[in-house]
Amino acid sequence: MDEPADPPDTRFGRWxxxxxxxxxxxxxxxxxxxxxxxxGDTLLTAILTVRPDLGPLPPDRRVRAGFCxxxxxQDCWVRLEDGRRVRACTTPLEPGMAIRLETxxxxx
Amino acid sequence: MAxxxxxxxxxxGGGLVGCSTALHFARRRVPCVLLEAERCGAHxxxxxxxxxxxxxxxxxELPLAERARRRWGRLDRIVGADGEFRATGHLRIARDEAEAxxxxxxxxxxxxxGVRCELLPAEVLRSRFPWLGEGFAAASYCPDDGQANPRIVxxxxxxxxxxxxxxxxxxxxxxxxxxxxxxxxxxxxPELEVEARVLVNAAGAWGxxxxxxxxxxxxxxxxxxxxxxxxxxxxKIEPNIGMAGxxxxxxxVPSGSVVFGGGRGSVDLERRRCRPLFATSLSTIEEACRVVxxxxxxxxxxxxxxIEGRTPDDLPVIGPSTVVPGLFHAFGFSGHGFxxxxxxxxxxxxxxxxxxxxxxxxxxxxxxxxSVPAIPATT
Amino acid sequence: xxxxxxxxxxxxxxxxxxxxxxxxxxxGLRPLVLDKQPxxxxxxxxxxxxxxxxxxxxxxDAETAERARKEFLDLAERIDWYxxxxxxxxxxxxxxxxxxxxxxxxTSWDALLVAAGALDRVVPLPGxxxxxxxxxxxxxxxxxxxxxxxxxxxxxxxxxxxxxLAAAQHLVAGVEVAVVADTSRWTGAMRALPDLxxxxxxxxLGLRCLRxxxxxxxxxxxxxxxxxxxxxxxxxxxxxxxxxxxRRFACDAVAIGVGLVPQxxxxxxxxxxxxxxxxxxxxxxxxxRAGRTPVEKVFVAGDGARPLGAAAAALxxxxxxxxxxxxxxxxxxxxxxxxLERDLERHVxxxxxxxxxxxxxxxxxxxxxxxxxxxxxxxxxxxAITAAVRAFGCHEVNAVKALTRCGMGRCQxxxxxxxxxxxxxxxxxxxxxxxxxxxxxxPIEPLPARVRRxxxxxxx
Ligand SMILES: Cc1cc2nc3c(=O)[nH]c(=O)nc-3n(C[C@H](O)[C@H](O)[C@H](O)COP(=O)(O)OP(=O)(O)OC[C@H]3O[C@@H](n4cnc5c(N)ncnc54)[C@H](O)[C@@H]3O)c2cc1C
Ligand SMILES: Cc1cc2nc3c(=O)[nH]c(=O)nc-3n(C[C@H](O)[C@H](O)[C@H](O)COP(=O)(O)OP(=O)(O)OC[C@H]3O[C@@H](n4cnc5c(N)ncnc54)[C@H](O)[C@@H]3O)c2cc1C
Ligand code: FES
Numbered sequence: 001m002d003e004p005a006d007p008p009d010t011r012f013g014r015w016x017x018x019x020x021x022x023x024x025x026x027x028x029x030x031x032x033x034x035x036x037x038x039x040g041d042t043l044l045t046a047i048l049t050v051r052p053d054l055g056p057l058p059p060d061r062r063v064r065a066g067f068c069x070x071x072x073x074q075d076c077w078v079r080l081e082d083g084r085r086v087r088a089c090t091t092p093l094e095p096g097m098a099i100r101l102e103t104x105x106x107x108x
Numbered sequence: 109m110a111x112x113x114x115x116x117x118x119x120x121g122g123g124l125v126g127c128s129t130a131l132h133f134a135r136r137r138v139p140c141v142l143l144e145a146e147r148c149g150a151h152x153x154x155x156x157x158x159x160x161x162x163x164x165x166x167x168x169e170l171p172l173a174e175r176a177r178r179r180w181g182r183l184d185r186i187v188g189a190d191g192e193f194r195a196t197g198h199l200r201i202a203r204d205e206a207e208a209x210x211x212x213x214x215x216x217x218x219x220x221x222g223v224r225c226e227l228l229p230a231e232v233l234r235s236r237f238p239w240l241g242e243g244f245a246a247a248s249y250c251p252d253d254g255q256a257n258p259r260i261v262x263x264x265x266x267x268x269x270x271x272x273x274x275x276x277x278x279x280x281x282x283x284x285x286x287x288x289x290x291x292x293x294x295x296x297x298p299e300l301e302v303e304a305r306v307l308v309n310a311a312g313a314w315g316x317x318x319x320x321x322x323x324x325x326x327x328x329x330x331x332x333x334x335x336x337x338x339x340x341x342x343x344k345i346e347p348n349i350g351m352a353g354x355x356x357x358x359x360x361v362p363s364g365s366v367v368f369g370g371g372r373g374s375v376d377l378e379r380r381r382c383r384p385l386f387a388t389s390l391s392t393i394e395e396a397c398r399v400v401x402x403x404x405x406x407x408x409x410x411x412x413x414x415i416e417g418r419t420p421d422d423l424p425v426i427g428p429s430t431v432v433p434g435l436f437h438a439f440g441f442s443g444h445g446f447x448x449x450x451x452x453x454x455x456x457x458x459x460x461x462x463x464x465x466x467x468x469x470x471x472x473x474x475x476x477x478x479s480v481p482a483i484p485a486t487t
Numbered sequence: 488x489x490x491x492x493x494x495x496x497x498x499x500x501x502x503x504x505x506x507x508x509x510x511x512x513x514x515g516l517r518p519l520v521l522d523k524q525p526x527x528x529x530x531x532x533x534x535x536x537x538x539x540x541x542x543x544x545x546x547x548d549a550e551t552a553e554r555a556r557k558e559f560l561d562l563a564e565r566i567d568w569y570x571x572x573x574x575x576x577x578x579x580x581x582x583x584x585x586x587x588x589x590x591x592x593x594t595s596w597d598a599l600l601v602a603a604g605a606l607d608r609v610v611p612l613p614g615x616x617x618x619x620x621x622x623x624x625x626x627x628x629x630x631x632x633x634x635x636x637x638x639x640x641x642x643x644x645x646x647x648x649x650x651x652l653a654a655a656q657h658l659v660a661g662v663e664v665a666v667v668a669d670t671s672r673w674t675g676a677m678r679a680l681p682d683l684x685x686x687x688x689x690x691x692l693g694l695r696c697l698r699x700x701x702x703x704x705x706x707x708x709x710x711x712x713x714x715x716x717x718x719x720x721x722x723x724x725x726x727x728x729x730x731x732x733x734r735r736f737a738c739d740a741v742a743i744g745v746g747l748v749p750q751x752x753x754x755x756x757x758x759x760x761x762x763x764x765x766x767x768x769x770x771x772x773x774x775x776r777a778g779r780t781p782v783e784k785v786f787v788a789g790d791g792a793r794p795l796g797a798a799a800a801a802l803x804x805x806x807x808x809x810x811x812x813x814x815x816x817x818x819x820x821x822x823x824x825x826x827l828e829r830d831l832e833r834h835v836x837x838x839x840x841x842x843x844x845x846x847x848x849x850x851x852x853x854x855x856x857x858x859x860x861x862x863x864x865x866x867x868x869x870x871a872i873t874a875a876v877r878a879f880g881c882h883e884v885n886a887v888k889a890l891t892r893c894g895m896g897r898c899q900x901x902x903x904x905x906x907x908x909x910x911x912x913x914x915x916x917x918x919x920x921x922x923x924x925x926x927x928x929x930p931i932e933p934l935p936a937r938v939r940r941x942x943x944x945x946x947x
Binding site for chain 3: 260263267339363383386390393394396403404406407409411412
Binding site for chain 2: 057059074083103107108
């Protein structure tokens, strides 16, 4: 039963959608690149079904991908292009949202 | 440790003032016992804003502040670690011409004391400090001021004082003090009596109550400055920031959080409790966002308050009692005693053991008349 | 916000808060109900996203959930219901809430019921901060409400009924389960059986989950003594120290949890007292059987008082509502109150059985390696805590926080507070109670600095 560890396949997204998600797409962007979520998604769902993580967060720049999913661990804050910062697991995805995960700049 | 301790010096209060006093008595090999009701640094000394500034202080405090500043710069040699003190500079911002004039007046006085202070006209502010909001009239900058981590400085002093022989007892609240033929008899709870020749009142906001136990009237009112901290953000604000008039104070700590304060929380001296007030926090956030507009993008993750004693003239009471021989006071720092405390301890020890100190305490002694209002200076 | 007289505020619209609201309306009051989620239901009866409808998951009765939510929404005209609204601070007689648009509002209250639910308890392990590691409740939320699996191959690690339930639910949803690794042993479960018989349905559900996992050939390991989550940039597997030696299981996601912790931050801000539950090491708010705390007109119900499950949460919400009616001088049904307390007893007994069957793995927490991160917000490792305790001779957890930053981050120590206290107590050689508990500070959830106070005329 002991097996060698397989490298994870997170090229396209960490999370996997199960049956039952609505077919209607909701367009949004991540670092300028177009992406598509589904009606009813939280921001976290929309991001993690197409990306492996949310990028690093200060103070230790640890790469985060959410943890509790109910707004208590605060491991899922992301920045929007308009400067707002939102908690991805409690924020509903809206069409046209522009998310900035890239944090090489020093902007707040 | 039920029973009775006989010692030379008893200190009431384990804030930074009490702990640095204990350390210097220990260094002079004088037996001393410090009684702290809770934990060393549990009150103002452990929860303050951490601003280390000379800028804007009342002139009466300058000699003490200058000595303190020299000590902050070599904290590692005094207590074995730097307490995260950094000379980041202190920027004091004027909103209008009247406030700008205050800055100029202070800079002139400071120059006479040899304190470096640079006046900055409105035009250069945003190029030098790009994160600063618009519309300010002027600022002045003291490069030798800075900031430190209040959470670790008092424990460092307490630890070093202990290592050098001071007796520091935590969880011992002094409930009564009597004068005896030998000096003073302090009763503390739980069950402890300490008899000492000399008594130092370093009880912070409770200093007035301790003085009253010996029949001395030295007024101060408890205040609870209201503090906030943001989530950690990429580092960009170097200096410690304050306003020329009443207002907010703000700094970014190395881990990235922005610590800021303004206004007051609520305080209950008897229960030894205070708490921040949400309404105060909201107006402080609004004002801080005017000083550093980008702060509006961040989240506030915590608020708190601390209990401090404020005297009628906003100046601390430091020196021998005018009515009780052997009693020395050091309290009522009115919101700006963290910076002074490392010098207060050594100056008090000089006063007690040598009868005088090279550092002038003129205007701060318990005998001063408090009818003259000094330049207000908070944090 | 709206003001009715007397104003009873209910924080949380999970099973406890919903039952309380209904009971208060029956008693002739118009309560103000706030929940940070956009829909009622709480943890157990959460509204699934869009039209996603998980079906056939063991232990998940979508119809009951939907009925409960509908019943609550039918009350809408007789209560003041504010979804998407988080209470961030409370003092005697007042509270502050942040609405969905980031506006904050102050409201007064005559009685307050805190029905804020619970959060998974986690033990810090090597690798637990890697992306791909989730709480059991988080993994379950993804499955039940978001229509997603948190990975392609998920390992389940920890202890408690939720470990087995969540694993079985993933299995049924078609997600590969890499392993179920439980720190508890079969022997404990056997000893707990008499108490577990207090709720035969839930016992049967647990056994059904076990059978399903076994039947599907999922590797099951019990009596785990040490565990690490492996991976560099991502989770690649779980390494276990079992009684038969080391074992490794490949996976790309891990769900961890060792029980539940009540969310008591608001009670803390109101100066409510707490008592240490010696068995679990969790601080529980002090309250009588009706949910009255010693703080005047402050009540607590549901998982936020003591995690007993959804059915018990509803009973305790109803019971607390009756206590509120009584305390504000309204008529209430004494027999009903007594009946509810009796019914709750059964759930307390079952919970005692669970605690015995799935004891908290204190050894795992106490034996933490010095480089393992304890505080994920601030990146503070266990070694920093032990060093501070040794260097300064302190062990009180708030003092440790001040020295190390552990618990000072965005989550306010919700995830690390209990572990930090144990590490401090063990290092100092004192009893766990001596280390105390991390104090909550307002705002209990991050408050965007752009918030604005609602215009004064909108405030009651
Ligand atoms: C929120 C806040 C922000 C501040 N910001 C700054 C700043 O940026 N820069 C600055 O220079 N200053 C600042 N200050 C002021 C500064 O913190 C204080 O002036 C300084 O810490 C006072 O030190 P202390 O030792 O006198 O008082 P404390 O630290 O309050 O210590 C007094 C101690 O006496 C103990 N005590 C009281 N009564 C008894 C008794 N009966 N028996 C035994 N023990 C007793 C108390 O428990 C307490 O620990 C701030 C203060 C606050 C509250
Ligand atoms: C992680 C987890 C998984 C669980 N899984 C199962 C399961 O599979 N099967 C089972 O039988 N039981 C499960 N339970 C137990 C069951 O969900 C609970 O017993 C039941 O939901 C508790 O009801 P409650 O009303 O006390 O709390 P909850 O259902 O948790 O509701 C609390 C509500 O309060 C709200 N709230 C909290 N704080 C605030 C605030 N400050 N401001 C505004 N709103 C706030 C929350 O948004 C939430 O909606 C689980 C519990 C948890 C914690
Ligand atoms: S994942 Fe925990 S707060 Fe969003």
